[in-house]
Amino acid sequence: MDHRARVHRAQRRVPARIPHPGRGARAARTRRVHPASSASAASRSARSIRVSRANGHRVAAPLDSRCSLGERAKLERLVTPDTRLAIVGGGPVGLVTALIAADAGLDPVVIEPRATPIDKACGEGLMPGALRLVRELDLDPPGAPLRGIAYVQGAKRAEHLFAGEGGRGVERTVLHATIAARVAQQGIPVVAGRVDAVEQHDACVTLSGPGLEPLTAGYVVGADGLHSAVRELVGLTREPQRASRRRYGLRRHYALAPWSDLVEVRWTPDVEFYVTPLGPRSVGVALLGPRGVDFGTALAAEPELRALLSADARGESPDQTGSTRGAGPLLQRTSARTRGRVLLVGDASGYVDALTGEGLRLGFAQARAAVSAIIAGDPHGYEREWAALTRGFRGMTSGLVAAARSPLRTAIVPAAVLLPGVYGAIVERLAR
Ligand SMILES: Cc1cc2nc3c(=O)[nH]c(=O)nc-3n(C[C@H](O)[C@H](O)[C@H](O)COP(=O)(O)OP(=O)(O)OC[C@H]3O[C@@H](n4cnc5c(N)ncnc54)[C@H](O)[C@@H]3O)c2cc1C
Numbered sequence: 001m002d003h004r005a006r007v008h009r010a011q012r013r014v015p016a017r018i019p020h021p022g023r024g025a026r027a028a029r030t031r032r033v034h035p036a037s038s039a040s041a042a043s044r045s046a047r048s049i050r051v052s053r054a055n056g057h058r059v060a061a062p063l064d065s066r067c068s069l070g071e072r073a074k075l076e077r078l079v080t081p082d083t084r085l086a087i088v089g090g091g092p093v094g095l096v097t098a099l100i101a102a103d104a105g106l107d108p109v110v111i112e113p114r115a116t117p118i119d120k121a122c123g124e125g126l127m128p129g130a131l132r133l134v135r136e137l138d139l140d141p142p143g144a145p146l147r148g149i150a151y152v153q154g155a156k157r158a159e160h161l162f163a164g165e166g167g168r169g170v171e172r173t174v175l176h177a178t179i180a181a182r183v184a185q186q187g188i189p190v191v192a193g194r195v196d197a198v199e200q201h202d203a204c205v206t207l208s209g210p211g212l213e214p215l216t217a218g219y220v221v222g223a224d225g226l227h228s229a230v231r232e233l234v235g236l237t238r239e240p241q242r243a244s245r246r247r248y249g250l251r252r253h254y255a256l257a258p259w260s261d262l263v264e265v266r267w268t269p270d271v272e273f274y275v276t277p278l279g280p281r282s283v284g285v286a287l288l289g290p291r292g293v294d295f296g297t298a299l300a301a302e303p304e305l306r307a308l309l310s311a312d313a314r315g316e317s318p319d320q321t322g323s324t325r326g327a328g329p330l331l332q333r334t335s336a337r338t339r340g341r342v343l344l345v346g347d348a349s350g351y352v353d354a355l356t357g358e359g360l361r362l363g364f365a366q367a368r369a370a371v372s373a374i375i376a377g378d379p380h381g382y383e384r385e386w387a388a389l390t391r392g393f394r395g396m397t398s399g400l401v402a403a404a405r406s407p408l409r410t411a412i413v414p415a416a417v418l419l420p421g422v423y424g425a426i427v428e429r430l431a432r
Helices: 041-048 069-078 092-103 128-136 172-185 229-233 295-300 303-309 359-376 379-405 407-418 420-431
Strands: 007-009 049-054 057-062 084-088 107-112 144-146 148-153 156-161 167-169 190-192 197-200 205-209 212-217 219-222 247-254 262-267 272-279 282-290 320-327 342-344
Touching: 084 092, 084 205, 084 212, 092 107, 092 172, 092 359, 107 212, 128 167, 128 359, 144 272, 148 407, 148 420, 156 407, 156 420, 167 272, 172 190, 197 229, 205 219, 219 229, 219 359, 229 342, 262 407, 272 303, 282 295, 282 303, 295 303, 342 359, 359 379, 379 407, 379 420, 407 420
Parallel strands: 084 107, 084 219, 107 190, 148 262, 219 342
Antiparallel strands: 007 057, 049 057, 144 167, 148 156, 197 205, 205 212, 247 282, 247 320, 262 272, 272 282
16 A cells, blocks of 8 residues: 555544543643654644545645645645544554544544555464454454464363354454555555654644654554554653563464464463464464574474474475564553553553463554543543553463463463363453
């Protein structure tokens, strides 16, 4: 998709005006987080987005600097920051935020430096709750059914089949392309650029970055992932974890027929492998482990998985496709999720670990909560909702990571085998 192309805005509900933060919400004073240009916020807003009408649709695109002053003045009347929501980061959570915002009558614009479809190291399992939220947006990305989760360690295997509707394994680029196609269809502008400055005013926020025309909006949602620049710029990043404690993720794809319709979590003494069916001839293998972990070395220590992935052993070919992708450190702590008119969603809002495969479900639920809070003019309401949405994930995932790092590590799978009711209850709690 060409981010700089003009895009058509499809029919919308009557746009809502973005209200000012409500009582009790701390309206931000003008706070320069990064040196910004001297132009007024309003004229920056007009300059950054060009809006015209074609065939009854609004057309929005970054405005180039050759626009005449008269045209800018005209645009300034058409585009006000009142309904504009700027979303920094066009990963799955940023794009879903844009769809929900457009549906709620806001005027979203997404800023993303990378071209669609965007790949990322991920286990690529849409757990039942994530799939439900995706379906609520009338999206149906193709993939492979997921019926449950198996924990495997040597000959020990604990399985839990999801009680209700299952999940789906979906290649990351397929998921991203599916959401991005809907965003384009809805006429939501995606501007190519990387935000590196956030300037908060009483009634709006201005974003800028290299190659990015300054853009003013009523609110900003930071959906820019694990290493969120927005989080850092508004001062919501907490101190990082000690280097020796950090965990990282790697992912590879194999062009093989899946041998199971469960996500298999294979526990070795040092790492966990996540094996996810993704399609008739596609299996994803994600690995979680310490800094410097090498995929090939870790796989060599798990001969059963290595054999299953080996083309020779299965009479299939070829095996690995594409490159190995990495992400981390996984633990990202935040002091709060809202500052003034900036709200954080997805990995940008804080992340514990991929061990429980919940990032997308939580990110999509946060997107919905953030948009509701913006419509209500109550960003602090989002803070409460974020805490409620993530409580289970934070508690259980932190506990499991702590156990995985302790001498109890080798007892996790045997305990799941011995206590299937407890194991099943935990999987259900996390997957919904
Ligand atoms: C190994 C591993 C396995 C996982 N397995 C699963 C799983 O099975 N199921 C699951 O649900 N979750 C899983 N997760 C978590 C999941 O991948 C994340 O929670 C999810 O990708 C978060 O999406 P996001 O849109 O918040 O962030 P991202 O997908 O990281 O998107 C952020 C976007 O922001 C853009 N960006 C960054 N900086 C800027 C900037 N300054 N300006 C503008 N744009 C910017 C980036 O280019 C990127 O496109 C896993 C994670 C890992 C690491």
